[in-house]
Amino acid sequence: xxxxxxxxxxxxxxxxxxxxxLIPVIAQDxxxxxxxxxxxxxxxxxKKTLALGEMVYWSRSRGKLWHKGETSGHVQKVIELxxxxxxxxxxxRVQQIGGAACHRGYRSCFYRRIHNDGSAEIISDTVFDPNDxxxxxxxx
Amino acid sequence: xxxxxxxxxxxxxxxxxxxxxLIPVIAQDxxxxxxxxxxxxxxxxxKKTLALGEMVYWSRSRGKLWHKGETSGHVQKVIELxxxxxxxxxxxRVQQIGGAACHRGYRSCFYRRIHNDGSAEIISDTVFDPNDxxxxxxxx
Numbered sequence: 001x002x003x004x005x006x007x008x009x010x011x012x013x014x015x016x017x018x019x020x021x022l023i024p025v026i027a028q029d030x031x032x033x034x035x036x037x038x039x040x041x042x043x044x045x046x047k048k049t050l051a052l053g054e055m056v057y058w059s060r061s062r063g064k065l066w067h068k069g070e071t072s073g074h075v076q077k078v079i080e081l082x083x084x085x086x087x088x089x090x091x092x093r094v095q096q097i098g099g100a101a102c103h104r105g106y107r108s109c110f111y112r113r114i115h116n117d118g119s120a121e122i123i124s125d126t127v128f129d130p131n132d133x134x135x136x137x138x139x140x
Numbered sequence: 141x142x143x144x145x146x147x148x149x150x151x152x153x154x155x156x157x158x159x160x161x162l163i164p165v166i167a168q169d170x171x172x173x174x175x176x177x178x179x180x181x182x183x184x185x186x187k188k189t190l191a192l193g194e195m196v197y198w199s200r201s202r203g204k205l206w207h208k209g210e211t212s213g214h215v216q217k218v219i220e221l222x223x224x225x226x227x228x229x230x231x232x233r234v235q236q237i238g239g240a241a242c243h244r245g246y247r248s249c250f251y252r253r254i255h256n257d258g259s260a261e262i263i264s265d266t267v268f269d270p271n272d273x274x275x276x277x278x279x280x
Contacts, residue, residue, distance in 0.1 A: 004244065004266060012252075012260040024164050026175055033173025035166055035222075038229045050256055082175075082250035083260050085242055089178045091250045102225055104144065110222035110231045112152075116190055120152040120223050126144060 015088040016043050022058060023088055027101060030079035030093035036101035037109040039068070041090065053078050055092060074098030100127035155228040156183050162198055163228050167241060170219035170233035176241035177249040179208070181230065193218050195232060214238030240267035 002010060016023055022040040029036055039057035041049065045065050048056040052067070055076035059066035069075030076094040083090055102109040105126035112120040142150060156163055162180040169176055179197035181189065185205050188196040192207075195216040199206035209215030216234040223230055242249040245266035252260040 004262065006262055006265045009255070009259050009261040012254060012258055024178060026166050026178065028173075028175055033168075033175075035168055035173075035175065035231050038164060038166065038224065050254075081254040082263075083252050083254050084178065084249040085244050085246075085251070086249070089249075090254075091175050104225050106225075109224040109226070109229075111225070112223050114152060114190075114221040114223050114230075115149070118152055119149050121149040122144065122146055123222075125146045 012083060013087060014043075014046065014083065014090075015086065016046075018088050022060070023090060025055075025057065025090045025092055027055060027076055027092050027094050027096075030095055034108055035110055036076075036094070036096060036107070039066075046090075049078060049081075049092075055094060069097060072098065074100065076101070098128070103130060105130045152223060153227060154183075154186065154223065154230075155226065156186075158228050162200070163230060165195075165197065165230045165232055167195060167216055167232050167234050167236075170235055174248055175250055176216075176234070176236055176247070179206075186230075189218060189221075189232075195234060209237060212238065214240065216241070238268070243270060245270045 014023065021042050025039050025041050027036045027039065040060055042058045045056045045058045055068050055078060057066045057068060075097050079093045079095060081090055081092050100107050105128045106124050107127050111122055111124040113123050114120050154163065161182050165179050165181050167176045167179065180200055182198045185196045185198045195208050195218060197206045197208060215237050219233045219235060221230055221232050240247050245268045246264050247267050251262055251264040253263050254260050
């Protein structure tokens with residue numbers, strides 16, 4: 001069995017195969033722990049993230065690498081990356097430039113609370129107006 | 141366009157179809173914001189979670205509903221559920237009974253930091269010895 005001691009270091013083999021080449025990546029504000037968004041990475045985007053020190057996802061909707069913030073300037077600077085026990089999910093502790101991760105202008109994509117009746121309530125204010133930041137008004 | 145005002149409430153239609161019936165669910169400690177684990181839910185486990193007030197996932201490895209902690213007693217009590225802009229990912233803010241979410245005995249499954257050289261370092265101590273909690277020593 002692997003060494004389970006605090007401080008022990010071992011080789012890492014991220015399991016991209018399990019999710020057909022993609023792993024989920026949770027972006028969390030490194031300052032206060034707010035979960036900002038969930039994105040996906042393939043191996044290439046993971047390596048680019050390590051090299052660049054900024055979050056590079058794989059956009060499933062556009063089918064290509066997505067250096068978040070490359071057009072808006074609202075990049076996510078990597079503070080640290082954490083890997084889970086199964087080596088198939090990453091938590092990225094980041095500094096979100098511009099203060100908002102969500103393309104709808106909220107700080108976090110998780111800006112709505114689910115009620116038991118199946119409705120959802122907005123629990124945050126917007127940080128910016130998406131129409132002012134994105135010319136196409138749609139992509140992150 | 142939908143009302144984007146803080147406090148606005150609208151109907152919610154979670155997109156289970158995008159992920160072949162499963163959505164990723166981020167479990168986060170409601171007290172201090174630590175990300176504890178990432179699991180998956182199908183529609184049935186989502187409804188059971190709402191009804192029970194405790195986290196019920198879909199276990200991909202075992203192919204069945206997974207009421208976390210049902211054998212160990214280390215359930216996750218739901219404090220609130222948040223939904224993202226795309227309605228395909230949930231953040232569950234929970235109270236983790238027993239203090240550890242990871243089947244390896246750590247508080248969080250994300251107990252290792254990734255180094256740029258491809259290694260991973262354990263950055264936490266274990267809360268319990270998995271051999272004392274699980275007879276089979278393997279499942280969550």
